[in-house]
Amino acid sequence: MRLSEFGNKEIVNLTDGRRWGLVEDSDLVIDEETGRIHSIIVYESKGLFRGKTNYIEISWDSIRKIGDDMLIVEFEEKKRRFY
Numbered sequence: 001m002r003l004s005e006f007g008n009k010e011i012v013n014l015t016d017g018r019r020w021g022l023v024e025d026s027d028l029v030i031d032e033e034t035g036r037i038h039s040i041i042v043y044e045s046k047g048l049f050r051g052k053t054n055y056i057e058i059s060w061d062s063i064r065k066i067g068d069d070m071l072i073v074e075f076e077e078k079k080r081r082f083y
Contacts, residue, residue, distance in 0.1 A: 006066075011042060014064055014074040020056070023071055029057070036060075 007024035020042045027041040037060050044054040058073050065072040 006071075009066070009069060009071045011040070011058075011071045011073060014072050015076060020058075020073075 009023050011020040011023060013020065023040065026043065029038040029041060031038050039060055040058045041055050042058060058075060062073045062075045063071060064074050
């Protein structure tokens, strides 16, 4: 899969059904030594402007399925970290 195909997928949490937005609006944390994706940082929207102060970091291990339109992740709300 190309990165350009990956970006337009919607991120959905399997645990509660919450939609977190699109991969293209998120940041990827990549291990510089191995080149592997470590996690996805999803920013919480605030009105018309997206702030980079509130976000959740979803571990790559939390991804359950990458479909044609969605990226299904599974994590508990208590793992949610806002800064």
